[in-house]
């Protein structure tokens with residue numbers, strides 16, 4: 001019988017408490033599957049008194065999480081504190097330097113420091129496992145790195161933030177306000193400790209940067225991701241999307257383009273009958289397009305205690321089985337830097353909403369601004385009459401260059417009859 005695999009968990013919040021629960025519930029099942037008992041020998045968290053539903057009285061408690069990384073009775077450090085700097089980074093670096101395996105759900109840390117941490121883990125011959133960091137409970141890292149390893153990947157895209165998808169779904173289905181739904185997502189344990197990371201698209205960008213590295217075999221390059229969030233999505237846009245046959249989703253897209261790879265996170269309209277449009281609530285979806293397998297879609301819960309803990313514990317099983325994969329699918333010295341294609345190189349359709357003064361000649365001015373940039377309109381909506389007052393005018397375009405639509409937008413903004421900043425949402429046809 002093998003000696004137990006001893007783990008130390010730093011951070012006992014939503015995910016940490018979830019991991020304790022899975023380990024307790026499935027102790028025998030996990031041992032049967034891996035051939036090794038997994039035992040928690042040490043923990044660190046801010047509040048010692050909080051009830052986490054699991055008896056921790058025999059477990060060593062560290063006030064200083066970094067000290068846990070030097071405990072001789074810990075084989076694997078599970079980092080569930082969060083944040084790209086400070087304590088989480090110090091803990092992971094110390095654990096790897098001490099030759100301990102690390103399992104983490106921390107996408108911010110990996111997006112900013114993944115390259116050097118992967119190199120350090122390789123030098124020490126230990127695992128740095130990250131399944132929980134991207135799309136929560138969906139085994140998308142394993143899916144790409146192992147299941148699709150025979151393919152050159154052309155594109156990977158998807159819904160990568162559960163909080164935003166939950167907010168957009170609730171707004172659409174119930175007409176509730178953005179702020180109320182966000183508070184609920186926080187209560188459910190979906191949101192980041194700073195929820196602006198969710199709603200401003202930063203969390204999805206962290207995940208996309210990691211996915212891009214695994215999909216294309218390049219170093220993680222968070223700075224290369226173009227990021228827009230969902231703050232400006234209004235109930236009006238959600239209604240118009242419905243009417244035009246679309247749903248609004250916050251998407252992450254990494255696509256080969258002009259010899260490079262473009263990486264973008266932004267809200268997009270997707271056709272209502274596309275598979276991704278049906279992915280609602282806290283669910284995430286990742287679609288990978290491989291040259292031999294073609295499109296593969298992964299769908300599941302992208303946030304919350306149970307789903308995220310499921311991914312953390314699966315990584316612990318890999319460690320117990322002695323399986324140490326290259327962190328990003330390729331040994332870190334062989335990750336090949338790749339040219340970043342600018343978002344300006346996008347070609348596609350767009351939705352545009354303007355608030356204009358309802359008076360003769362305004363629509364002709366709008367049409368002229370688009371004509372001057374060679375932008376062709378596909379649909380046009382203006383309902384109701386409010387002479388002299390603000391009314392919404394909505395249009396969609398045929399495929400056009402991003403650079404052209406951005407120039408047209410600048411002209412439209414400068415029209416005296418355009419009263420608010422125009423809203424532009426990309427339309428993605430998958």
Ligand SMILES: NC(=O)C1=CN([C@@H]2O[C@H](COP(=O)(O)OP(=O)(O)OC[C@H]3O[C@@H](n4cnc5c(N)ncnc54)[C@H](O)[C@@H]3O)[C@@H](O)[C@H]2O)C=CC1
Nearest residue numbers: 011012013014015045046065080081082105106303304308
């Ligand atoms: N909540 C979710 O659905 C998901 C979260 N993640 C990631 O998992 C990580 C943890 O997230 P949550 O559990 O949601 O956060 P949380 O805020 O619920 O828990 C964080 C824990 O870290 C502890 N902590 C903070 N500073 C500490 C310190 N200096 N020393 C020791 N402990 C400290 C807190 O006491 C708390 O127990 C983050 O990296 C997050 O991005 C990843 C996927 C899903």
Ligand SMILES: N[C@@H](CC=O)C(=O)O
Nearest residue numbers: 161162163190192303
């Ligand atoms: N805040 C994140 C948690 C999972 O990564 C999300 O909402 O997706």
Ligand code: NA
Nearest residue numbers: 131134136138
């Ligand atoms: Na995952």
